[in-house]
Amino acid sequence: MLLKDQERAKRILETLQKTKKYPNALLIEGPEGVGKTVCALDLARGMLCLQDQVWGCSECESCKLLENFATKFLQGETEDFEVYSEGDKKVFLYLACGHPDFIFVPPKGDSLKIDQIRGVKDFVPTKPALSPRKVIILDKADLMTLEASNALLKTLEEPQIQTHFILTAPSRESLLPTVASRCYTLTLSPLPKDVFFELTGLRDEKLYVLSGGSPSKATIFNKIKDIYEALTSKDPAKVYGALQKVDGLSLREKEVILDALEEFLLSEGKAEATLRLSQVRSGLQRGVKLSLALANFLL
Ligand SMILES: [Zn+2]
Numbered sequence: 001m002l003l004k005d006q007e008r009a010k011r012i013l014e015t016l017q018k019t020k021k022y023p024n025a026l027l028i029e030g031p032e033g034v035g036k037t038v039c040a041l042d043l044a045r046g047m048l049c050l051q052d053q054v055w056g057c058s059e060c061e062s063c064k065l066l067e068n069f070a071t072k073f074l075q076g077e078t079e080d081f082e083v084y085s086e087g088d089k090k091v092f093l094y095l096a097c098g099h100p101d102f103i104f105v106p107p108k109g110d111s112l113k114i115d116q117i118r119g120v121k122d123f124v125p126t127k128p129a130l131s132p133r134k135v136i137i138l139d140k141a142d143l144m145t146l147e148a149s150n151a152l153l154k155t156l157e158e159p160q161i162q163t164h165f166i167l168t169a170p171s172r173e174s175l176l177p178t179v180a181s182r183c184y185t186l187t188l189s190p191l192p193k194d195v196f197f198e199l200t201g202l203r204d205e206k207l208y209v210l211s212g213g214s215p216s217k218a219t220i221f222n223k224i225k226d227i228y229e230a231l232t233s234k235d236p237a238k239v240y241g242a243l244q245k246v247d248g249l250s251l252r253e254k255e256v257i258l259d260a261l262e263e264f265l266l267s268e269g270k271a272e273a274t275l276r277l278s279q280v281r282s283g284l285q286r287g288v289k290l291s292l293a294l295a296n297f298l299l
Pocket of ligand 1 (some may be wrong): 048049050051052053056057058059060061062063064
Protein backbone atom coordinates (compact mmCIF):
# COMPACT_ATOMS: atom_id res chain seq x y z
CA MET A 1 0.00 0.00 0.00
CA LEU A 2 1.07 3.54 -0.72
CA LEU A 3 -0.49 5.46 2.17
CA LYS A 4 2.04 6.58 4.80
CA ASP A 5 1.20 6.82 8.48
CA GLN A 6 -2.54 7.42 9.16
CA GLU A 7 -2.89 4.34 11.37
CA ARG A 8 -6.38 5.22 12.54
CA ALA A 9 -7.68 5.61 8.98
CA LYS A 10 -5.99 2.37 7.93
CA ARG A 11 -7.72 0.48 10.74
CA ILE A 12 -11.13 1.82 9.70
CA LEU A 13 -10.50 0.96 6.07
CA GLU A 14 -9.31 -2.53 6.95
CA THR A 15 -12.57 -3.12 8.79
CA LEU A 16 -14.50 -1.93 5.76
CA GLN A 17 -12.48 -4.23 3.51
CA LYS A 18 -13.01 -7.23 5.76
CA THR A 19 -16.75 -6.77 6.22
CA LYS A 20 -17.29 -5.61 2.61
CA LYS A 21 -19.82 -3.14 3.94
CA TYR A 22 -18.68 -0.29 1.75
CA PRO A 23 -20.71 2.91 1.91
CA ASN A 24 -22.27 4.09 -1.36
CA ALA A 25 -20.23 7.25 -1.02
CA LEU A 26 -17.14 7.77 1.11
CA LEU A 27 -15.52 11.15 1.58
CA ILE A 28 -11.82 11.16 2.47
CA GLU A 29 -11.13 14.55 4.05
CA GLY A 30 -7.91 16.04 5.38
CA PRO A 31 -5.37 18.85 4.88
CA GLU A 32 -3.50 19.12 1.61
CA GLY A 33 -0.68 16.65 1.08
CA VAL A 34 -1.61 14.09 3.73
CA GLY A 35 -2.37 11.35 1.20
CA LYS A 36 -6.08 11.55 0.41
CA THR A 37 -5.74 10.52 -3.24
CA VAL A 38 -3.25 7.79 -2.40
CA CYS A 39 -5.65 6.54 0.27
CA ALA A 40 -8.53 6.48 -2.26
CA LEU A 41 -6.39 4.49 -4.71
CA ASP A 42 -5.34 2.03 -1.98
CA LEU A 43 -8.94 1.49 -0.97
CA ALA A 44 -10.11 1.05 -4.57
CA ARG A 45 -7.45 -1.60 -5.16
CA GLY A 46 -8.73 -3.69 -2.25
CA MET A 47 -12.36 -3.19 -3.27
CA LEU A 48 -11.72 -4.38 -6.81
CA CYS A 49 -9.18 -7.15 -6.10
CA LEU A 50 -10.19 -10.49 -7.63
CA GLN A 51 -8.45 -12.35 -4.79
CA ASP A 52 -10.36 -10.40 -2.14
CA GLN A 53 -7.19 -9.14 -0.43
CA VAL A 54 -7.61 -6.18 1.95
CA TRP A 55 -5.08 -3.92 0.17
CA GLY A 56 -5.06 -5.84 -3.10
CA CYS A 57 -3.01 -8.92 -3.99
CA SER A 58 -0.70 -7.19 -6.55
CA GLU A 59 -1.13 -10.21 -8.79
CA CYS A 60 -4.63 -10.35 -10.22
CA GLU A 61 -5.57 -8.53 -13.41
CA SER A 62 -7.48 -5.87 -11.47
CA CYS A 63 -4.62 -5.09 -9.07
CA LYS A 64 -2.09 -4.92 -11.89
CA LEU A 65 -4.18 -2.43 -13.85
CA LEU A 66 -4.75 -0.25 -10.78
CA GLU A 67 -1.14 -0.35 -9.61
CA ASN A 68 0.02 0.65 -13.03
CA PHE A 69 -2.48 3.50 -13.01
CA ALA A 70 -1.48 4.70 -9.52
CA THR A 71 2.21 4.75 -10.45
CA LYS A 72 1.56 6.73 -13.62
CA PHE A 73 -0.86 9.11 -11.96
CA LEU A 74 1.42 9.87 -9.02
CA GLN A 75 4.23 10.61 -11.48
CA GLY A 76 1.96 13.11 -13.20
CA GLU A 77 1.48 11.09 -16.40
CA THR A 78 -2.14 11.53 -17.29
CA GLU A 79 -2.09 11.11 -21.04
CA ASP A 80 -4.58 8.24 -21.10
CA PHE A 81 -7.66 10.36 -20.56
CA GLU A 82 -10.75 8.60 -21.84
CA VAL A 83 -12.91 10.53 -24.25
CA TYR A 84 -16.65 10.40 -23.86
CA SER A 85 -18.77 11.24 -26.87
CA GLU A 86 -22.33 12.45 -27.01
CA GLY A 87 -23.53 12.64 -30.58
CA ASP A 88 -20.79 14.56 -32.35
CA LYS A 89 -19.69 16.24 -29.13
CA LYS A 90 -16.61 14.79 -27.50
CA VAL A 91 -15.44 15.71 -24.03
CA PHE A 92 -12.54 14.63 -21.89
CA LEU A 93 -13.90 13.07 -18.81
CA TYR A 94 -11.92 10.63 -16.81
CA LEU A 95 -9.00 8.30 -16.49
CA ALA A 96 -10.00 4.67 -16.63
CA CYS A 97 -6.65 2.86 -16.96
CA GLY A 98 -8.20 0.03 -18.97
CA HIS A 99 -10.07 -1.31 -15.93
CA PRO A 100 -13.72 -1.77 -16.88
CA ASP A 101 -14.98 -1.18 -13.34
CA PHE A 102 -12.94 1.82 -12.33
CA ILE A 103 -13.13 5.51 -13.13
CA PHE A 104 -10.91 8.27 -11.80
CA VAL A 105 -12.25 11.80 -12.20
CA PRO A 106 -9.79 14.63 -11.52
CA PRO A 107 -10.72 18.31 -11.94
CA LYS A 108 -10.46 19.51 -15.51
CA GLY A 109 -8.60 22.83 -15.36
CA ASP A 110 -9.69 24.59 -12.19
CA SER A 111 -12.98 22.75 -11.63
CA LEU A 112 -14.75 19.43 -11.79
CA LYS A 113 -17.41 19.99 -14.40
CA ILE A 114 -20.93 18.82 -15.08
CA ASP A 115 -19.89 17.05 -18.32
CA GLN A 116 -17.58 14.89 -16.25
CA ILE A 117 -20.35 13.93 -13.82
CA ARG A 118 -22.65 13.20 -16.78
CA GLY A 119 -20.10 10.74 -18.13
CA VAL A 120 -19.94 9.08 -14.72
CA LYS A 121 -23.76 8.77 -14.66
CA ASP A 122 -23.67 6.51 -17.70
CA PHE A 123 -21.17 4.25 -15.95
CA VAL A 124 -23.30 3.79 -12.80
CA PRO A 125 -26.05 1.47 -14.16
CA THR A 126 -23.64 -0.95 -15.90
CA LYS A 127 -22.82 -4.28 -14.26
CA PRO A 128 -19.25 -4.90 -13.05
CA ALA A 129 -17.34 -6.64 -15.84
CA LEU A 130 -14.21 -7.83 -14.05
CA SER A 131 -14.35 -7.11 -10.31
CA PRO A 132 -17.04 -7.78 -7.71
CA ARG A 133 -18.05 -4.09 -7.73
CA LYS A 134 -17.29 -0.74 -9.39
CA VAL A 135 -15.45 2.25 -7.97
CA ILE A 136 -15.60 5.91 -9.01
CA ILE A 137 -13.05 8.28 -7.49
CA LEU A 138 -13.90 11.99 -7.62
CA ASP A 139 -10.57 13.60 -6.81
CA LYS A 140 -10.64 17.12 -5.31
CA ALA A 141 -14.43 16.96 -5.18
CA ASP A 142 -14.46 20.38 -3.50
CA LEU A 143 -13.71 21.78 -6.97
CA MET A 144 -17.04 20.54 -8.33
CA THR A 145 -19.10 23.34 -9.85
CA LEU A 146 -22.57 23.87 -8.36
CA GLU A 147 -24.10 22.24 -11.47
CA ALA A 148 -21.78 19.26 -11.16
CA SER A 149 -22.59 18.92 -7.45
CA ASN A 150 -26.31 18.89 -8.16
CA ALA A 151 -25.87 16.32 -10.92
CA LEU A 152 -23.86 14.14 -8.54
CA LEU A 153 -26.51 14.53 -5.87
CA LYS A 154 -29.14 13.14 -8.26
CA THR A 155 -26.90 10.16 -9.02
CA LEU A 156 -26.32 9.52 -5.33
CA GLU A 157 -30.05 9.63 -4.67
CA GLU A 158 -30.76 6.93 -7.24
CA PRO A 159 -30.21 3.33 -6.20
CA GLN A 160 -26.74 2.15 -7.11
CA ILE A 161 -25.97 -1.47 -7.60
CA GLN A 162 -22.40 -2.49 -6.86
CA THR A 163 -21.16 1.05 -7.48
CA HIS A 164 -19.21 3.02 -4.88
CA PHE A 165 -18.08 6.63 -4.94
CA ILE A 166 -14.91 7.80 -3.19
CA LEU A 167 -14.55 11.58 -2.92
CA THR A 168 -11.50 13.49 -1.70
CA ALA A 169 -11.70 17.05 -0.33
CA PRO A 170 -9.97 19.22 2.30
CA SER A 171 -13.07 19.13 4.51
CA ARG A 172 -16.68 18.04 4.60
CA GLU A 173 -17.64 21.73 4.70
CA SER A 174 -16.01 22.31 1.31
CA LEU A 175 -18.75 20.21 -0.35
CA LEU A 176 -22.36 21.12 -1.01
CA PRO A 177 -24.10 20.21 2.30
CA THR A 178 -26.63 17.96 0.52
CA VAL A 179 -23.77 16.02 -1.11
CA ALA A 180 -21.77 15.84 2.15
CA SER A 181 -24.81 14.48 3.99
CA ARG A 182 -24.84 11.49 1.62
CA CYS A 183 -21.20 10.64 2.33
CA TYR A 184 -19.63 8.61 5.08
CA THR A 185 -16.55 10.62 6.15
CA LEU A 186 -13.06 9.36 6.84
CA THR A 187 -10.69 12.00 8.25
CA LEU A 188 -6.95 11.88 7.62
CA SER A 189 -4.87 13.73 10.18
CA PRO A 190 -2.13 16.28 9.44
CA LEU A 191 1.23 14.57 8.97
CA PRO A 192 3.37 14.20 12.09
CA LYS A 193 6.75 15.90 11.90
CA ASP A 194 8.85 12.76 11.44
CA VAL A 195 6.72 11.56 8.49
CA PHE A 196 6.86 15.05 6.97
CA PHE A 197 10.67 15.06 7.30
CA GLU A 198 10.85 11.63 5.71
CA LEU A 199 8.63 12.56 2.77
CA THR A 200 10.28 15.90 2.02
CA GLY A 201 13.79 14.69 2.83
CA LEU A 202 14.27 17.91 4.85
CA ARG A 203 14.56 18.20 8.61
CA ASP A 204 13.22 21.71 8.70
CA GLU A 205 11.00 22.64 11.66
CA LYS A 206 10.18 26.07 10.25
CA LEU A 207 9.17 24.60 6.90
CA TYR A 208 6.89 22.13 8.71
CA VAL A 209 5.08 25.00 10.46
CA LEU A 210 4.90 27.32 7.44
CA SER A 211 3.52 24.63 5.15
CA GLY A 212 1.02 23.38 7.72
CA GLY A 213 2.61 19.92 7.55
CA SER A 214 1.78 19.52 3.85
CA PRO A 215 4.66 18.08 1.76
CA SER A 216 3.19 19.31 -1.52
CA LYS A 217 2.89 22.85 -0.15
CA ALA A 218 6.41 22.61 1.24
CA THR A 219 7.77 21.83 -2.23
CA ILE A 220 6.13 24.94 -3.67
CA PHE A 221 7.20 27.02 -0.69
CA ASN A 222 10.84 26.02 -1.08
CA LYS A 223 10.85 27.41 -4.62
CA ILE A 224 9.61 30.81 -3.50
CA LYS A 225 11.27 30.96 -0.10
CA ASP A 226 13.44 33.99 -1.00
CA ILE A 227 10.36 36.06 -1.76
CA TYR A 228 8.71 35.05 1.50
CA GLU A 229 11.82 35.85 3.51
CA ALA A 230 12.16 39.27 1.92
CA LEU A 231 8.47 40.02 2.57
CA THR A 232 8.86 39.21 6.27
CA SER A 233 12.28 40.89 6.64
CA LYS A 234 10.84 44.23 7.88
CA ASP A 235 13.47 45.90 5.65
CA PRO A 236 11.51 48.27 3.34
CA ALA A 237 13.97 47.90 0.45
CA LYS A 238 13.79 44.10 0.57
CA VAL A 239 10.00 44.12 0.96
CA TYR A 240 9.71 46.44 -2.03
CA GLY A 241 11.98 44.18 -4.10
CA ALA A 242 9.89 41.13 -3.24
CA LEU A 243 6.66 42.94 -4.06
CA GLN A 244 8.00 43.43 -7.60
CA LYS A 245 8.09 39.65 -7.96
CA VAL A 246 4.83 38.44 -6.42
CA ASP A 247 2.55 39.25 -9.37
CA GLY A 248 4.62 36.95 -11.57
CA LEU A 249 3.88 33.94 -9.35
CA SER A 250 1.24 31.35 -10.21
CA LEU A 251 -2.06 31.48 -8.32
CA ARG A 252 -1.03 28.41 -6.31
CA GLU A 253 2.29 30.02 -5.37
CA LYS A 254 0.49 33.18 -4.31
CA GLU A 255 -1.81 31.14 -2.09
CA VAL A 256 1.15 29.32 -0.55
CA ILE A 257 2.85 32.67 0.22
CA LEU A 258 -0.35 33.91 1.90
CA ASP A 259 -0.70 30.68 3.90
CA ALA A 260 2.90 31.01 5.07
CA LEU A 261 2.40 34.68 6.01
CA GLU A 262 -0.62 33.64 8.01
CA GLU A 263 1.34 30.97 9.90
CA PHE A 264 4.10 33.55 10.49
CA LEU A 265 1.65 36.12 11.91
CA LEU A 266 -0.01 33.53 14.11
CA SER A 267 3.37 32.43 15.45
CA GLU A 268 4.08 36.08 16.32
CA GLY A 269 0.72 36.28 18.09
CA LYS A 270 -0.69 38.87 15.67
CA ALA A 271 -4.28 37.67 15.41
CA GLU A 272 -5.58 41.02 14.19
CA ALA A 273 -3.11 41.09 11.31
CA THR A 274 -4.26 37.60 10.37
CA LEU A 275 -7.76 38.98 9.91
CA ARG A 276 -6.46 41.76 7.67
CA LEU A 277 -4.57 39.14 5.69
CA SER A 278 -7.84 37.38 4.95
CA GLN A 279 -8.90 40.59 3.16
CA VAL A 280 -5.79 40.33 1.01
CA ARG A 281 -6.81 36.76 0.23
CA SER A 282 -10.34 37.64 -0.84
CA GLY A 283 -8.88 40.51 -2.90
CA LEU A 284 -6.70 37.98 -4.69
CA GLN A 285 -9.79 35.92 -5.56
CA ARG A 286 -11.46 39.03 -6.99
CA GLY A 287 -8.44 39.62 -9.19
CA VAL A 288 -6.74 42.40 -7.17
CA LYS A 289 -3.00 42.59 -7.85
CA LEU A 290 -1.23 40.82 -5.01
CA SER A 291 1.62 43.36 -4.99
CA LEU A 292 -0.83 46.21 -4.33
CA ALA A 293 -2.79 44.32 -1.67
CA LEU A 294 0.38 43.23 0.10
CA ALA A 295 1.98 46.67 -0.13
CA ASN A 296 -0.94 48.11 1.81
CA PHE A 297 -0.64 45.30 4.29
CA LEU A 298 3.13 45.24 4.81
CA LEU A 299 4.33 48.80 4.37
ZN1 LIG B 1 -5.77 -8.49 -6.59
